[in-house]
Amino acid sequence: MQRIPSLLRRLLPTLLLAAAAAAPGLARAAYPEQPIKMVVAYAAGGGTDIIARVMAPYIGKYLGPGASIVVINRPGAGGGIGFAEVANAPPDGYTIGFINTPNVLTIPIERKAPFTWQSFDLLGNVIDDPGNFSVHADSPVKNLAELVAYAKANPGAVSYGTTGIGSDDHLAAMMFERAAGVKLTHVPFKGAAEVHNAIASKQIYMASMNIGEALQYQKGGTPLRHLGQMSASRTNLAPGVPTFSEQGYRIVMASLRGIAAPKGLPPAVREQLVNAVQKAAADPEFQAKAAGYFAPLRYLPPAKYEAELREAEMGFRQMWKEMPWGENK
Incomplete structure (x- = not known):
């Protein structure tokens, strides 16, 4: 009978290490365990803010029972304050946000910024206005x-x-x-x-x-x-x-409004978020509510969204050379 406690004592360090190694995986499997912050880089009442508040419950719905998303506004610097907050947050899936073109592309072109569009894990575009x-x-x-x-x-x-x-x-x-x-x-x-x-x-x-x-x-x-x-x-x-x-004026300009997270999400968390955004965008009830606010929906999965951002950035860099914008322009 004395051998069992002795065996347990010898195995205890190994069991503790195994439990510690498993803990991160268990945490990811339980995601989300706390409310998710959705950052809007503009003031309340604007187009991005409204669609964020309309869409947030549907993203939560498709993340699973008990998931909740809290929309917060971080206006200022043409969107730069809010974009930076998302880009620099821990990549744990508990901070996401809307990024808007062209601002997310033009701010790093015109001045030093703590982000570029490559600072984000793209979850899907929602609006093309x-x-x-x-x-x-x-x-x-x-x-x-x-x-x-x-x-x-x-x-x-x-x-x-x-x-x-x-x-x-x-x-x-x-x-x-x-x-x-x-x-x-x-x-x-x-x-x-x-x-x-x-x-x-x-x-x-x-x-x-x-x-x-x-x-x-x-x-x-x-x-x-x-x-x-x-x-x-x-x-x-x-x-x-x-x-x-x-x-008579050949001017074509629009704002893509998509959802992103800090770069480096755990793959399982990223997959959950991408799927939730896609399902929310396709939800007929969400689409009907968005139509009531004249929100022009255009869902793009991450790969297509990335391709559009990459192409648009090239265009704005060329525009900066020909017609720079700024405080005194």
Whole structure:
């Protein structure tokens, strides 16, 4: 009888080591064991914030029973603050966030940044929202030709709001200035909700914002007139709004809004998150709710999402050489 305790004593160190080695695997198998933080790099009430809050419960649903996702806003620096928070978080699956183009691509081009798009594990793209110019319905301007005429007659009087320097809204306006030979006055904000408030109160003359966001604010009661959408052809969201190309300006610009995590997720956790995002994006109930907010869905799996980011980055690097943007541009 004395041999059993002696044997256990000899085996105890081995058993403890085996248990310690198994513990990380057991933790991964139980993922998620705590709430997941979803970072939105823009202010509450904007297009990214709204789709994040609509989608978060569905991602949680497909992660499994008890999974919860908490949306937090980290606005500022054109999205740079929020993107950096996601990129620099522990790669354990408990911090994810939306990354927006072009900002996630243009910020590291224009200045030193603590991230590039390669700093993330891509989980899937969700939104593809074309750019657009909107004025208050009281404005006499009804199309791009009239906007150009007004801007030429009143140099610098056309102020326009965007979600920040280097955003798709800002770059599109710069391209328009160059193509039309006009000078506009840029007023950057921390998010689309602030741009909306400024155009609603006539603090700015024009809002450069995505068409889905503009339609949502219009539905909410803000009297807006949309001058043109920056898609290759008219979208189903706004079939009555002509494209820039139709009006003589070959400007195509949109914002991809996808979900990412810090680089280096455990493979099993990454697979769970990718699958949950894909299933959430395909959920009919989620799609119906997104349509109610004029959110133009376009799911891309990680590999295709990566290919689009890589190609877009090359284009923006070329644009930086030809037409650099920045505080004084």
